[in-house]
């Protein structure tokens with residue numbers, strides 16, 4: 001049995017549809033209820049719906065053998081897992097944004113609001129830019145509008161949130177897409193099963 005952690009929400013549903021097509025269906029997952037675990041012993045799969053930012057925790061600690069999570073989470077928490085496949089979905093990017101017309105004078109400490117503290121620090125350290133990181137948990141776009149920060153480092157998908165709040169992208173930090181990840185011990189003990197699943201799912205990705 002392969003234990004699979006899927007991110008709850010639209011991305012997870014899309015990824016499940018691919019797994020289903022690849023031959024790892026689990027019909028009970030489509031029942032409209034609030035259950036979180038579904039299994040199909042015939043296909044050797046057990047799926048869990050997990051909060052997206054928690055998938056890498058389940059996989060790293062072996063509660064799930066494999067899982068699907070965004071590159072943003074992998075870059076932030078650096079979990080000790082194998083990255084098996086770029087699923088080329090859930091595509092967006094990590095970007096620096098600010099109020100329209102903002103110019104970084106490069107002199108005073110730059111105030112940066114973000115959920116992604118590690119990735120932000122690493123990005124600015126590489127440039128040698130001195131920053132003051134303000135950790136927020138959501139609605140990051142509010143920070144520069146209210147003067148809490150100069151810029152934000154956040155996920156941009158369609159750009160609508162920025163546009164509707166008179167903000168704009170200044171710089172891209174890194175591209176993001178969903179990745180298939182595996183627990184290292186599980187990969188050792190279930191190599192054949194996990195490699196087969198990776199191969200079958202991989203065939204459906206362009």
Ligand code: PRP
Nearest residue numbers: 138139140154155156157158159160161
């Ligand atoms: C994310 C991100 C942006 C928004 C970007 O927020 O933090 O706010 O999506 O999407 P867009 O470019 O298509 O407008 P999320 O919905 O995850 O919630 P959050 O504000 O709580 O982080």
